[in-house]
Amino acid sequence: MSERKNNRLVLPGLVVVTLAAACAVYFLRPNDSVASQALDQVKSANTLQSLAELDGKAPTNRQLDVQTWNTAEGAKVLFVEAHELPMFDMRILFAAGSSQDGNTPGVALLTNAMLNEGVPDKDVSQIAAGFEGLGADFGNGAYRDMALVSLRSLSDSDKREAALALFDEVIGKPTFPADSLARIKNQLLAGFEYQKQNPGKLAGIELFKRLYGDHPYAHPSEGTAQSVPGITLAQLREFHAKAYAAGNAVIAVVGDLSRAEAEAMVAKVSASLPKGPALAKIAQPVEPQAGVSHIEFPSKQTHLLLAQLGIDRADPDYAALSLGNQILGGGGFGTRLMSEVREKRGLTYGVYSGFSPMQVRGPFMINLQTRAEMSGGTLRLVEQVLADYLKTGPTQKELDDAKRELAGSFPLSTASNADIVGQLGAMGFYNLPLSYLEDFMKQSQALTVEQVKAAMNKHLSADKMVIVTAGPTIAQKPLPPPTDKPAEQPLGVPEH
Structure with a gap:
């Protein structure tokens, strides 16, 4: 995450x-x-x-020469050449945010959080060490509209190919280890307990309920204390198969690459994803x-x-x-x-x-x-x-x-x-x-x-x-009149 x-x-x-x-x-x-x-x-x-x-x-x-094409699997690509540094940045966005949770709030976030917890023959520590050893940086996150994964790596062909090989495994072949799911669930549940002491968070959750009612935007992206414990590994695999499909992806690339190198790179990335179309847009x-x-x-x-x-x-x-x-x-x-x-x-x-x-x-x-x-x-x-x-x-x-x-x-x-x-x-x-x-x-x-x-x-x-x-519900005082030098000053530090 x-x-x-x-x-x-x-x-x-x-x-x-x-x-x-x-x-x-x-x-x-x-x-x-x-x-x-x-x-x-x-x-x-x-x-x-x-x-x-x-x-x-x-x-x-800065003037950008944005190039675009689609991969064979249907992913949309946007690319900008930038040769100032020997690096590249890739970001893949999926219409796989919490608005796609359906009746299981939290499944989108958990799926995204579990991507780098395990791949065939590698656990979370080995994945992290693999990226670190290559000087590469992996990132991920899930929000209301979207989920994303990102990679920053050196553009040298040896480093690039090795980092992309690991990246392709993480996004295309996650194993969703049971022990990792239990750990992340516990972290979320601890967060839900902390929320009870955070009036700003409580107000925000209530506001979205009031504002959106039964709409998919209404529930928090992290799910709820009621929904998260029951989410299963099978649900995560199912969500990954449909929501992380190449047809549901936008791939953005910037860096020290030629158009031909970028095309070859994103073709491999797209092919590593599950096959499938874009998900239907929410109402x-x-x-x-x-x-x-x-x-x-x-x-x-x-x-x-x-x-x-x-x-x-x-x-x-x-x-x-x-x-x-x-x-x-x-x-x-x-x-x-x-x-x-x-x-x-x-x-x-x-x-x-x-x-x-x-x-x-x-x-x-x-x-x-x-x-x-x-x-x-x-x-x-x-x-x-x-x-x-x-x-x-x-x-x-x-x-x-x-x-x-x-x-x-x-x-x-x-x-x-x-x-x-x-x-x-x-x-x-x-x-x-x-x-x-x-x-x-x-x-x-x-x-x-x-x-x-x-x-x-x-x-x-x-x-x-x-x-x-x-x-708190307490007796109210009148507001001070407007002035260039108000006698009252804000309290030292906001509480939350």
Whole structure:
């Protein structure tokens, strides 16, 4: 279940809220729970000297020559040559996330977690030693839409072929050892027990239940304490046979390879997978009923989660919603939410909003923690900020600033081979055009205030929020008035 850090699988544009454990999708924002006093010393108005020297000019984005083809078994391939380093990165994405769990929540994650636990004649330690001895790195992970496996290796033919041979065994011939299944189940069950002491996690689980009802996105990717113990080895083998089929895969490759070398490499990888077609796409969710749910929890702070259905990844308003959300609550200090809730009133360490577009409509969410005795007023304030923003839209200055910030940060999305392979994987998995990166920037920079306002109002409504709070029921205090120097400051460290 490991995956290298700093992978940007979610494409640039929409910054999503920090509910990684609850949402089980890739996120761009760091976990709010590790916020520190350093946040107090950061202001969005501060400008790095290197950015100042741009003098209004957008940084140059790396141009990608994306090549694509299908393997004989039906896997879609996206490839970019990059000869700067003698290495390559491969990522394979399968439509094998928890949305394919069916009536057995957790089977997708367990299948993925068990891939590198055993292959014929090798156990988990020997597999790990094999990759390490070749200077190669294996990664895997399972989320709501997808499961993935990845390989980074030297491109020298001897090292490459040896690493790929082991990689092909891991993804194509896992033995699913019984002792490993028992160990991983115990780890998951211990995690479920820990969740009981984590109000943020409890709130996230409840939010997805309320938001998605009977839809496959409703349950956590890791399954539940009720479902995991009964999952069998036979179920894992069956899931692997259908969900890890070549026809259900997208293969992204970046690195020091020629087109011919890449074709030969992915042909072997594709042939090592089970044979079969792509799985059927899941249905769109039904609109949930708005309302508030509360989870009683003894703590000094209350978690506030607000959500409604957002967009799927193919929605043409993606770019407009990206910039709109950046201004509302996706950009840290200086956003509407951060300004009103933290900077003017000192009610929270951080408040963030974001869309999580997926195969079908993913959530739009706002999340924060605040003092329990001010949670009611803070919730109303957040709702009012959203309502006002939808009514007025962004100012021209806010939009110009958001465009400049996007132009400055966008080159990071292709700064390394690992970044590029993540972009390619997402482009292939969500059937985005090969020109997506260029198209996104052009669309974003051409947006007007009216277009952003229209897109936000098309997809969001202040009266459709599904709200979950987790904290104690105590007497409420009035909120302090807004000021440039609030007397109250956020509590030292968020509880979770």
